[in-house]
Amino acid sequence: MTDSTQRRPKPQYNEQNGFTERVIWKMSGVVPPARCNLHAVAIHPEKASAEDLRELRAAVQRRQLAEDVMELQGDFFPGLDAIKKANEAPETSATLKERIQEKQKRHIQDVRTMYQWQAQDYYDEMLDLTRSKPDINDPGVEGFYANCRSNFDIAASFDDTLDRINYAHLNSIIPLMKEQNAHRQREELEQRRRDMVFPQSVAEFNAIRSKDIQVRVAKFLTANETVRDRMMDEYKWAYRQVLPLSTEFQRTDSFKAEVQALLREIQTQDPRKARRNPQATVKAS
Secondary structure (H helix, E strand, O other), rough: OOOOOOOOOOOHHOOOOOOOHHHHHHHHHHOOOOOOOHHHHHHHHHOOOOHHHHHHHHHHHHHHHHHHHHHOOOOOOOOOOHHHHHHHOOOOOOHHHHHHHHHHHHHHHHHHHHHHHHHHHOOOOOOOOHOOOOOOHHHHHHHHHHHHHOOOOHHHHHHHHHHHHHHHHHHHHHHHHHHHHHHHHHHHHHHHHHHOOOOOOHHHOOOOOHHHHHHHHHHHHOHHHHHHHHHHHOOOOOHHHHHHHHHHHOOOOHHHHHHHHHHHOOOOOOOOOHHHHHOOOOOOO
16 A cells, blocks of 8 residues: 555644544643533523533533542652752663652552542442432333433543543653663663773673673683784774783682683583493493
8 A cells, every 4th residue: 555545644633642632631631711600500500501511510520530639649748858869869771760660650559549439439329329219200200210320421430530640640651761761772872882891800890791792801811812812903902901801810710710610601512412422331341
């Protein structure tokens, strides 16, 4: 299928994350001003139109959500010293990972608490409906009343609330994840640059994260002069760079044993060699 025949999304949905403009307003808490006096509608609902009643219900749901969020995620001021210390601490991929994990744990706890609140609200609503009865005894009225007691509206409001909480969580955590990835890429690049430099001491040798680079240095230390010269040309190592660790390798038996043990770990054992080994023979008497 060519690009000319592909169905393109409509411009009004561009960068909306699949939501319409009205839903985006609800997600962000930005709503158009009420077209009527909601207090008057609440006092005299019998005089209000169906659209005014829907707007009143939406306003009540927004207020309930705001109260729930304030109780669930109330602001806590840790103090100026704690804020100053947090601002002065350097940001790394590890610290950002901790912040992301903490946010995710907090979000899971918040969603669980919201589920509990919604379950209680649903229970209260259903209890009120079971206790409600029409004023007249008429089968038609009873059937109409039963049809009006649908739980769809309250379930839709629950889903809407959870969608908003999840959407706000993603909006807060995605920038941190992008920042963490950027820090990790810079740290990995810096680590690779440090690993390419020949270590000057045993401590620097043990601090190398890459096993391949550590094995490369170990092979250099155990190689003869011809192989060492070739490796120095290949990896751009200067003689003065390799001299300190080479001297340490020659005079320290423990470090030499450590390097040799590292090289033995990477040796591939061929199981066919065991069958080719000569077996001990018993002399005939």
